[in-house]
Amino acid sequence: MIEKICVGCGKRYDTLREESKYCDHNCYSKNHRVPNKKIFKDDEKVIVKLYTKENRSAYFIARMFKCSYVVIYKILKKNNIRTFPNGFFSKKDNSIELVECKTCNKNFKSYVCNRRKFCSKGCYSLSKRGNVYSEKTRLKISRSLKGRIFSDEHRRNMSKSKEGLYSGEKNPMYGKVHPNRGKKIHTEEHKKYIRHIMGSEEYRNKASLRTKKNWDNPEYAKKTSEAIIKGLLKRPTSYEKKISELCIENNLPFVYTGDGTFLIGHKNPDFVNKKERIAIEVYHDYWKIRDFGSCEEYERQRSEYFDKYGYKTIFIRTEEIMDKNWKELCANKIQEFIR
Secondary structure (H helix, E strand, C coil), X not given: CEEEECCCCCCEEEECCCCXXXXXXXXXXXXXXXXXXXXXXXXXXXXXXXXXXXXXXHHHHHHHHCCCHHHHHHHHHXXXXXXXXXCCCCCCXXXXXXXXXXXXXXXXXXXXXXXXXXXXXXXXXXXXXXCCCCHHHHHHHHHHHCCCCCCXXXXXXXXHHCCCCCCHHHCCCCCCCCCHHHHHHHHHHHHHHHHHHHCCHHHHHHHHHHHHHXXXXXXXXXXXXXHHHHCCCCCCCHHHHHHHHHHHHCCCCCEECCCCCCCECCECCCEEEXXXXXXXXXXXXXXXXXXXXXXXXXXXXXXXXXXXXXXXXEEECHHHHCCCCHHHHHHHHHHHHHC
């Protein structure tokens, strides 16, 4: 590294090149910036001649008059001289003519040197519908669209613009039937794709993180838990009916809540006593062994969860309900907790 002093600001800086004179690009641009110069009307005529007749570029003219090229572009715009897209040394015809649009067949104005085929972007997009793009163009389109977030109004306008385009006879598959062979191939390929992506550990980890973040939100947790409970099988079950009848006969202070009317946290108990904060869980052994490995593991997890909210739990299994003296067994078990 070589220590040097900047010519513009006078600061010391380290460089690898011996030829360097400035510490950075900003310092260089400040010292080499060309000040905007006032140009009179006589000069404007000369600039127009140089650009149109002698085919001199805007940068060349700016050096002659010692001003910025932006000033020269402004002068050319005042005199209605077209600078883009014809280029700096344009010898093409800048005259205007009427051209017919290929999609809507309307006449519109365009330059002779740069003839347009379509009157608007909408007509251009309609002409491209149904075209098959190559893999390179698909990749370019996908990269350009990544990360774009559309507003609700924009989405509604998009849906309204596409209404009725593929309905009825306009649909290319109108009156046709998909062959069964195509369905089988499609389903098999789709299954392979799902197994390849969803079977990976990265996808599972991402999905688990998303669900955990959603469940941390209390509004999302309430809505989803209520929807899950409503979507379950018809309630009450045969076991729950027996316990509800037993509570009515023995005047036990429990209310049936297995239909989703009451939640402890994010979980729904079968019966609840709100005053003494006791919950009853009635279940079939088969389902709990299948999901949790054993009934003891299910009771442990459920009781730990309800303990966080200050509720005690009474568990009633199939053995107790299917017994001949099930009324006495279940009533005694519930009364022990109330005492």
